[in-house]
Amino acid sequence: MAGRYPIASGEAELLRDLDHADGWVLSVDGVPQSYVDLGDPTHLDFEYARHMGDVVDSLPEGPLDVLHVGGGAFTLPRYVAATRPGSRQIVIEPDGELVDLVRAQLRLREVPRLRVHVRDGRSGVVRLREDAFDVVMLDAFTGADIPGELTTAEFTRDVERVLRPGGTYILNMADGRPLTFARRVVATVSEVFPHALLLGEPGVLRGRRFGNIIVAASKAPLPVAGVTRRAANSPMRARCVHDEELDRFRGQARPLRDGDEVPSPAPPPAVFGLKDR
Secondary structure, X not given: OOEXXXXXOEEEEEEEOOOOOOEEEEEEXXXXXXXXXXXXXXXXOOHHHHXXXXXXXXXXXXXXXXXXXXXXXXXXXXXXXXXXXXXXEEEEOOOHHHHHHHHXXXXXXHOOOEEEEOXXXXXXXXXXXXXXXXXXXXXXXXXXXXXXXXXXXXHHHHHHHHEEEEEEEEEEEEXXXXXXXXXXXHHHHHHHOOEEEEEEOHHHHOOOOOEEEEEEEEOOOOOHHHHHHHHHHOOOOOEEEEHHHHHHHHOOOOOOOOOOOOOOXXXXXXXXXXXXX
């Protein structure tokens, strides 16, 4: 099972976690994309996944209809299936060869009530009917970069279209000092959704290091207290930024639009042991 595999978007590598018998890391072109625990899908090893899980865990109890834009090793769909039995999920993932690899090597067929659409995120969301989902989760990267077309106001409005009233949009991005990209993403999401919050490790939010930042948004008030409590008590502690503090974070940043989307910043080479590009 461990080894390197050609996929449509490059080369995937599966690495066993030597400290955890059922743990596997999926990397694509040298960039770690996903961690899955085949014995315990509630084990979220990557910081960003744990913070996205904190948002899901703060939503009202019961099964959810969830759309995932970006598949990787399907860590979060496995988590939702385990923590919200009866949930129906769709994953949009453009790399069919990656999906086949995960099916063959990482037991994807064991995840109940899961459908996979092999197409790019933008066109995949357009095809879906309105008011179909309780949650949309965006975790889509090409290598270490987020596709620009998935960060614009036009795409965000399409996400809002497929969400039910009161549904929640949760997205993962990465940025470093001076957090220009993160501020513009927050401005974009806030233009479409009146309620938003941001989760990040304090050092990342202060611009001291490059890292992942989670944004959650909704047309209904968000469970800020629950998210704050979970994020503060997690082994992967994060700050929850909302209301006036989020306004200050956004500052004068302009929303991203189709045609002027800004590429997500590349991480410093040392982050993943990458060579200078």
